[in-house]
Amino acid sequence: MSSTSVPLAPAEVPPPSKWHETFLRITQGNWLISVLAVVLALIVGGIMIAATDEDVQAASAYFFARPGDTIVAIWRSVSGAYIALFQGSIYNFNAPNFARGIRPLTETLTFATPLIAAGLGVALTFRIGMFNIGGRGQMLLAAAGAGWIAFGFDLPWGIHMIVALIVGMAAGALWAGIAGFLKARTGAHEVIVTIMLNYVAFYLISWMLRTPGLLQAPGSSNPKTPAMKDTAIFPDLLGPQYNLHFGFVLVIGATVLVWWILSRSSLGFQFRAVGENPNAARVAGINVKNMYVYGMLISGALVGLAGVNQVLGTITTGFTAGIDAGIGFDAITVALLGRSTPWGTFAAGILFGAFKAGGFAMQAGEQIPIEIVTVVQSLIVLFIAAPPLVRTIFFLPSPERDRRRAEKARLKALKAATAADAELEGAAK
Structure with a gap:
């Protein structure tokens, strides 16, 4: 007795929602x-x-x-x-010499450094179909972690900076990971969660800055940390007459890393698949929930790099709860202007x-x-x-109008071809 096997029909993939399509049109x-x-x-x-x-x-x-x-x-x-x-x-033509003339450009790159880092984090979540509005909270936690290492420990030069950098980025990653975990396990919307985490982080850091023994400078009544130790501060790139520091080299490396992740790695392929259509990605065997968590962890680490830049490269004399300076929200604009691409975000950050x-x-x-x-x-x-x-x-021209015109042209050509085939058949008979 033989049995015949019936091939299974391919699983139907629900199309992405209209909101998701609009989100992709805006961000990409x-x-x-x-x-x-x-x-x-x-x-x-x-x-x-x-x-x-x-x-x-x-x-x-x-x-x-x-x-x-x-x-x-x-x-x-x-x-x-x-x-x-x-x-x-860019360049001050009224400056007495070239060294003074290019100082504005170095200031631009200094201001752009944290914007690029935070923008990369936001852009990465855009590619996954998520919206990270928690840049402020992630920067605050990263600044607190890096600052605590920078002023609270005595370590050799170089090692001190690296440890502070790692701790700061890890703090930002973990804070963003909370939103990714809640979205993956409970379906909580990351926009609401990250906004609430901003408030939690701000008041938590404000309390720590007013509490002796935590972040507050010893013997001071002001909500401010001690100055960062010299062994942890980012070195200058062009000398003490300019403010540009090693953090700019780090964001160049971060841009290359994000480009590699999105364009050359299997993880980036999964990120992009989830961002285009999470339902299709799920049918293809991609663990969408894990991608949300991984994406928010990497995003938080990048935004945390912006917070680390603030305390180790810009405000090394001690920081307050306003250390984020609105960069967490400006990063959203930078990522939008850069169309969620690494090098586009880099250029937008410089602008x-x-x-x-x-x-x-x-x-x-x-x-x-x-x-x-x-x-x-x-x-x-x-x-x-x-x-x-x-x-x-x-x-x-509107892309939708062009698509409609192309579709009409295709149908017209198909009708013409059908009519021609009919005429040939009639002539053959």
Whole structure:
């Protein structure tokens, strides 16, 4: 007696939700949209600069009598602001020598260092289909761990720095891992969990900074840590006259590592598969829950690197609960602008570092409110999250319209081919 085997039908894979597709379009869209978003933000920023300038307001009072005065005033206001932004972030042409002239560039790279590190962590979670908003808490825990090692222990030079770096990154990884574990085991949304963990971390560190024997400097009533010991501080890259330190080399290495993970490793393939469609990844045999945990652990370590940079490279005289300086939230913008790619995030971090460094020059040289730079950064996020608006303003074709046209063309060609086959058959008969 023989039995026949019936092949099993392939498992049906549910398509990703509309929210998931929108999430992918925002976080992994076209790079041209990112560039145009920056251009639009700068244009709107220029309008705001001109509108708040006193000379422009005075000239606009008699605009219809002498419109040229208003145009000249607007040009001087906007061009002066953006020239100051360039000279404060890239190169100062008024400097007496080249060494002083490139100092703004080194300041840009210094500001960009923690932004790149934290942005890489956020970008990695984007590729897995997650949203890490817990950068502030992860940076605080990493800063506390690295700082505690840096000021509380006596170790040889080099070893002291490495131990502080490892402890800080581990603290950030574990704090982010809580959100990954809860999402994997209970389905808790990582956005809610990471936001709540930010508050827990902030008040925990604030309490430790006010408690003698923990993080508070001995004999001080201020909520501040002792200064970091010299053996743990990141060395200068270009000498004591510049603030650029070894942390920038570390973020270059981190960028290469994230690129390798996402592009060349099997773990990165699984990350990308889960990010594209977790249901299909599950059917393919990928443990989606583990990917959430692993992704948040790596992300937390990268964000923790930003916190370590703050205490070992920037604020080495001791830190307070404001050590994160808003970097945890700015990292979201950096990752969005970089389209969740490692090198895109690296470039976006340098751009935002230039905004921070040049913003102070704008304020000092042209009396432009520093909030203008913050508005420009916020507008970049707004335009990135609204690709149809950017395409409409710049008259760019819509991808969906192009797909529909291609589908119509394909159907038309198919009908023409069918008609031709019918004619050939009729002629043969």
